[in-house]
Amino acid sequence: MDAAHVRASLVGTVRSVVTTGPVMRARRLAGRAVTPEVALLRDELARLRDDVARVREDVAALAAEREQLAERVGVLDSDLDEARRLNVRLAELTDLVTEIVLPLHDRDIDIERLRPHDVEPQ
DSSP states (O other), X not given: OOHXXXXXXXXXXXXXXXXXXXXHHHHHHHTSOSSHXXXXXXHHHHHXXXXXXXXXXXXXXXXXXXXXXXXXXXXXXXXXXHHHHHHHHHHHHHHHHHHHHSXXXXXXXXXXXXXXXXXXXX
């Protein structure tokens, strides 16, 4: 037998397997419900696929919101640092004005607390 003759004999065999084999039978059955259980499973599978799609959408929305919140937190942190720096500066200026405007004996300050601990009063 030559190669052409072998090929010709195999073409008919392959064609019959492809058109009547288990794969084609399964494809033909895929469009219809074989049993009620299969129909229920297909419905449940469709619902689960819809649920998964909704969950994926929710995850994408939450990820985008998380990114926005992370950016806002960064801005708020820098603003908070600026507010703290300004409060420290305001406290320093208040202390300076208090020292210049009010003499030490007119202030409600305990002079004993201002003295170093290791120095005796004069």
